[in-house]
Amino acid sequence: MGEISPPLLMKKGAEACLYLAEWHGRKVVMKKRLPKGYRLSEMDEQIRSYRTIHEPQLIHEAKRAGVPTPTIFLVDVKNSTIIMEFIEGKQLKRLLNEVSEKDRLHLCRQVGELIGKLHKHGIVHGDLTTSNMIQSSDGKIFFVDFGLGEKTKELEALGVDLHLMKRALQSTHFKFAEECFQNVIEGYSSVLDAGTVKNVLDKIREIERRGRYIAERRS
Amino acid sequence: MTRRKPMEGCCLGIESTADDFSVGIATFNGEILANIISAYMPPEGGIHPREAARHHAENASKVLEEAFKKAGIKPKDLSVIAFSQGPGLGPCLRTGATVARALASYLGVQLVGVNHCVAHIEIGKLKNDAEDPVTLYVSGGNTMVAAFDAGRYRVFGETLDIALGNCLDVFAREAGLRQKPGEPFGAIVEKLARNGRRLIPLPYTVKGMDMSFSGLLTASINMLKKGDLKLEDLCYSLQETAFSMVVEVTERALAHTEKKEVLLTGGVAANRRLQEMVRSIAEEHDARFCTVPKEFAVDNGAMIAWAGVLAFTHGVTTPIDESFVKLRWRLEEVEVPWVK
Numbered sequence A: 001m002g003e004i005s006p007p008l009l010m011k012k013g014a015e016a017c018l019y020l021a022e023w024h025g026r027k028v029v030m031k032k033r034l035p036k037g038y039r040l041s042e043m044d045e046q047i048r049s050y051r052t053i054h055e056p057q058l059i060h061e062a063k064r065a066g067v068p069t070p071t072i073f074l075v076d077v078k079n080s081t082i083i084m085e086f087i088e089g090k091q092l093k094r095l096l097n098e099v100s101e102k103d104r105l106h107l108c109r110q111v112g113e114l115i116g117k118l119h120k121h122g123i124v125h126g127d128l129t130t131s132n133m134i135q136s137s138d139g140k141i142f143f144v145d146f147g148l149g150e151k152t153k154e155l156e157a158l159g160v161d162l163h164l165m166k167r168a169l170q171s172t173h174f175k176f177a178e179e180c181f182q183n184v185i186e187g188y189s190s191v192l193d194a195g196t197v198k199n200v201l202d203k204i205r206e207i208e209r210r211g212r213y214i215a216e217r218r219s
Numbered sequence B: 001m002t003r004r005k006p007m008e009g010c011c012l013g014i015e016s017t018a019d020d021f022s023v024g025i026a027t028f029n030g031e032i033l034a035n036i037i038s039a040y041m042p043p044e045g046g047i048h049p050r051e052a053a054r055h056h057a058e059n060a061s062k063v064l065e066e067a068f069k070k071a072g073i074k075p076k077d078l079s080v081i082a083f084s085q086g087p088g089l090g091p092c093l094r095t096g097a098t099v100a101r102a103l104a105s106y107l108g109v110q111l112v113g114v115n116h117c118v119a120h121i122e123i124g125k126l127k128n129d130a131e132d133p134v135t136l137y138v139s140g141g142n143t144m145v146a147a148f149d150a151g152r153y154r155v156f157g158e159t160l161d162i163a164l165g166n167c168l169d170v171f172a173r174e175a176g177l178r179q180k181p182g183e184p185f186g187a188i189v190e191k192l193a194r195n196g197r198r199l200i201p202l203p204y205t206v207k208g209m210d211m212s213f214s215g216l217l218t219a220s221i222n223m224l225k226k227g228d229l230k231l232e233d234l235c236y237s238l239q240e241t242a243f244s245m246v247v248e249v250t251e252r253a254l255a256h257t258e259k260k261e262v263l264l265t266g267g268v269a270a271n272r273r274l275q276e277m278v279r280s281i282a283e284e285h286d287a288r289f290c291t292v293p294k295e296f297a298v299d300n301g302a303m304i305a306w307a308g309v310l311a312f313t314h315g316v317t318t319p320i321d322e323s324f325v326k327l328r329w330r331l332e333e334v335e336v337p338w339v340k
Helices: A041-064 A094-097 A101-118 A155-174 A177-191 A194-211 B049-071 B090-107 B116-128 B164-174 B186-196 B215-227 B231-257 B272-282 B301-312
Strands: A003-013 A017-024 A026-031 A072-076 A081-085 A089-091 A133-136 A140-142 B010-015 B020-029 B032-039 B080-086 B110-115 B136-138 B143-147 B154-159 B261-265 B288-291
Touching: A017 A155, A026 B143, A041 A081, A041 B143, A041 B231, A081 B143, A081 B301, A089 A094, A101 A140, A101 A155, A101 A177, A133 B215, A155 A177, A155 A194, A155 B154, A177 A194, A177 B164, B010 B090, B020 B049, B020 B154, B020 B301, B032 B049, B032 B301, B049 B090, B049 B164, B049 B272, B080 B090, B080 B116, B080 B301, B090 B110, B110 B116, B110 B301, B116 B136, B116 B143, B116 B154, B116 B261, B116 B288, B136 B231, B143 B186, B143 B231, B164 B215, B186 B231, B186 B272, B231 B272, B272 B288
Parallel strands: B010 B080, B080 B110, B136 B261, B261 B288
Antiparallel strands: A003 A017, A017 A026, A026 A081, A072 A081, A089 A133, A133 A140, B010 B020, B020 B032, B136 B143, B143 B154
């Protein structure tokens, strides 16, 4: 797969290790899904190869839908490795806590628009957290890590996707989670037709009520 | 048995969220003096809330008496009464709450309503000398991954539908298995799984940090009904799939929070295979693996007593007129001023 040198461990995630490397003169990210000792090897290999194949497909589809994603350079299923463009920028996880309220809400609105574009094209990200969003130096917001994503237009999947975004905001940005999510929804609504938006929002409420011990169910 | 000095401070805790009625007594120093559990076992089917509540009412005085005897203290030695205020089954919670209110007003001591999930985490921390773990709490009623952040325990991931323990229980019942005192469904499934060899593909559903077990349960039951697969292999596959899901989410919470302890608790924590899997991710992230002995992992009064001590010694009490039970009291709604 050409000379890669020298890989530098950038992040040891739960699911994969990200290495920063140089590949044909480019700065790339090498995403390697390492075997998980706790899972049976049979199941482990299945999960890893499935995600290694599907992630680049979804990343590519997302780009076609108008959502900035890293360019895929190489997929090595045997080693569960993907080589892709390195996005230089700042994670929204940090950014949201650093910027002014106005900028924060603007960012959330943009995020909502991007999620809307994904959903419009039948792409569900599957892990919408602010650590999977990077603002590059030119201000574009990139979505990364589509490992848990899928191609579907099912209402349930769209609802869960947004519900996860809400939950991620609540657990990592609880101080301003509510207004952030509200702006995400505004952005989302500007991309999709009103009927779909209403259905998805209803679905989110239904999913939340289904959740255990939700205060809302008391009524 | 030695009589304890009353000045030391003791809290009696009553647990009655589901099928167990339990009374525990803890000192303010974190010594557990008693932990008596009376389990309601339905003759068949799942827990019927009213029947379970009847069991609690019938056994309350006996369990209380036993707890005092075990602890070697008298009711007047108590400084505070704690009870599980939620989440849980209404009739069961109300029975425990009634006993707690009666005791507190009779003795003229303060009452503390404790969140059941907080209590599970706190007893796990106490028993392991842990400070700040990522907790995987898996039982018949709950499945969540939680960790402390800014004043509260935050839920990082949880089930979107049924609990992991519930999934195993229903599967076991559908397979015609029978649980016995001391051998709940989980233990029976675990034993069968140990003799399973073949991994049958089942739905593996992780959505972000959340999980879903209902599809897995339906698929397993459908496979079971086809009748051409060995029960051992099905138990094995069900366990491996369900456990891999919760462990994947736990690992992600661990990687995200970078905490240095992992606590496994709840009734399903007794499963050796699950323990092995959680230990494996703990080691991989240089975190310490913690779990609790069964009597403190299942629903128990000692954890309510200990959480009551923590709350009471940090100025948190529950006036009688605010002591109504909260069936859907979420973990992150509770402020925990005793955690820094």
